[in-house]
Amino acid sequence: MKSPTIQHLDAFYPTCPRDARLLGIDHGTKTLGLALSDPAQIMATPLKTIIRGKFEADVAALKAVIRDYGVEGLVVGWPLSMDGRAGPRAQSVRDYMVMLAPRLNLWWAVWDERLTSDAANRLMAEEMDLSFAKREKAVDALAAQTILQGALDFMAARRT
Numbered sequence: 001m002k003s004p005t006i007q008h009l010d011a012f013y014p015t016c017p018r019d020a021r022l023l024g025i026d027h028g029t030k031t032l033g034l035a036l037s038d039p040a041q042i043m044a045t046p047l048k049t050i051i052r053g054k055f056e057a058d059v060a061a062l063k064a065v066i067r068d069y070g071v072e073g074l075v076v077g078w079p080l081s082m083d084g085r086a087g088p089r090a091q092s093v094r095d096y097m098v099m100l101a102p103r104l105n106l107w108w109a110v111w112d113e114r115l116t117s118d119a120a121n122r123l124m125a126e127e128m129d130l131s132f133a134k135r136e137k138a139v140d141a142l143a144a145q146t147i148l149q150g151a152l153d154f155m156a157a158r159r160t
Helices: 009-015 055-069 088-104 116-127 132-159
Strands: 021-027 031-037 044-051 071-078 107-112
Touching: 009 107, 009 132, 021 055, 021 088, 021 132, 031 055, 031 132, 044 055, 044 132, 055 071, 055 088, 071 088, 071 132, 088 107, 107 132
Parallel strands: 021 071, 071 107
Antiparallel strands: 021 031, 031 044
């Protein structure tokens, strides 16, 4: 079976809708961390974490967020290994997006997420002084914020 095409942000950013909210997604096996951009696409804010269930439940939860916040595009974390290769986790994201993208009918692209969960945990432990239990509840949304903010910064640098 041929691998589906993945839309990498470095190639697809010119087609990203302008003046529109984007939703960042940190795709995990048990959760989907979500972050939201402002309409000007300058700042990303952690939104929430969705506990994953059956695929249809994930789709319904994402559609509700998209509707409630007026989202027009998705930036999905692309889990590369430290040497830059796409491994089994990237294949999982690829498979998920092949099923999800047609159901949401939005612009989307993937963005390198290496070390985002580590950075989120470090920030919450060192800067915010949160306990492990509180970090565990917030890490996925903060990782999604890190993914989305990196993508927003990348696009802003290329659009000027």
